Amino acid sequence: MDADGDPTRAADVDPAAVLADGGRPDWYRDAVVYSLDVKTFQDSDGDGWGDFRGLIDRLDYLEELGVDCLWIRPFYPSPLRDNGYDVADYRGVDDRVGSLDAFDALVEELDERGIRLITDLVLNHTSTEHEWFQRAREDPESKYHDYYLWTSHVEQAYNTSNIFPEYEDGVWSYDEVADKHYFHQFYNHQPDLNVANPDVQEELFSIAEFWLERGVDGFRIDAAHPMVLPKGHNAHRLDDPQWLFRELKRRARAVKDDAVLLAEADDEPDRLDFYFAGGEGFDALFNFVGNSHVTYGVGVGDTWPLYRMFEQIPDAQPNGHVWWANFLRNHDEWNLLKLPHEALEHAREEFREGHGDGRDSWIFGRGHRLRLADLYDGDHDRIAMAHSLLLSLPGTPILFSGDEIGMHADLDLPERQAVRTPMRWDGDEPNAGFSTAAPEELVLPVDGTGWPGVYQADAAGQRGVEGSLFERVADATAARAASPEVARGDCSIVHVDPKEVWAHRFDHDGTTLLAVHNFADEPREVVADVDVAPDAVERVLGASDYDLVDDGVRVTLGGCDYLWLRGERR
């Protein structure tokens, strides 16, 4: 990305190289990804749990939305004390959501529709209920003992803060069967794996192979940053931490030559390049810097956070190895640590209350357990504009299930469960169409019963309804699909006045794609300095007026409006 507004660097990009990554098409760069949890998406058998069959039944909806790839969160057997990120068996399917056969049926159905599938791989830790941990604690001589990190002298052991500071004092917990403490960076029921142990490494690689052979197209690698942090009694670091990621990619690509590895690595901006390992490591990284800055900027109606975001993250041009997975919200807290301190403090107060009823949504000392609709006061215009912006940013956009219809958080639920309630399909049906089970049998309560009006947003009330949030998000995904410039072009900021309006452009193959977003509630007019042939300008997305003037394109935007235009460069 080019923060100085100079769009010239695309000139030496070889289009063939752009389309290939070591000979493999980098399909993920053109994809719109949709993140969902099978157990809260659609229940097909009335037991109160979403399942693979239910998801298959809802694929038409996802196609309508313009989704090219699903990222499904953990569905493995698990005690679910961290929503499935506490895996008890890496090669199975939790029987409440289906079976391996049902998983295979999903893969087949997705294949027919040309939709890709990414699953979560949690390689940093297991559940304490995983057989490896059970055998490790029972027998210090077993090979499984060294799958984890133990100490008999906890007072002298390396200590650091836990990632869930509200719930855990530190990173060591006592296990009475082993009569030792074990190391865990997350909850105490999630012992860290000793990723320096070659046997563990082999296990992890072969788990990836197992799922690739079953048809997945890649993985979201959970907690990639904690994987390579110092661990255990002596704060051991891997000699060559990048090797782990390089080897994972090598093994994955040997099974499927376009398998994609997407890292959840919420590291400092100047350390992010490490995870790409010069093109031999992760294919893409979640853009946590972008997430905090974009969602905050749109929320407060100011564009300075976007300027800062473009300055902070490493360059991402399509002929390079750096690539971002952009998102507005995810299934965790909205983590604000990447904002400057004052903005974090401001965001902490500004967005503190969920439904305005005084309940505090701040968690882990770093973020809000709120959905986009809570942050933007249920304003569908602002949510739609934020999605248009997301879909126009360089990188792969990841939609968070339910945000496309403006679902709200349920702060009655503990911790991050607040943002993970079942999909609201149809407010006129029991459990909003998610399940026919009795409400007390649902995996999580369906939100909205206590909240009038906009809080009961559902899919049925928006599908096919012109101007609805769902349709506007679908229009934006269609615009993205029709704009190869975003994934392939050279991005630069277009400086416009006033500061509530953000504009950026992509230059690609003789065309310029201009995207303009008004963060203000009131109309704004800007002139974007782009030099395009007057008779060859086409509207790609949005209904705002525009005309060509001497010094560029003048755009008249309504409150929270947006416009994408394509022109031929002069």
Ligand code: NOJ
């Ligand atoms: C990141 C996941 O997104 C989060 O939900 C989980 O709690 C931690 N990793 C631990 O696996």
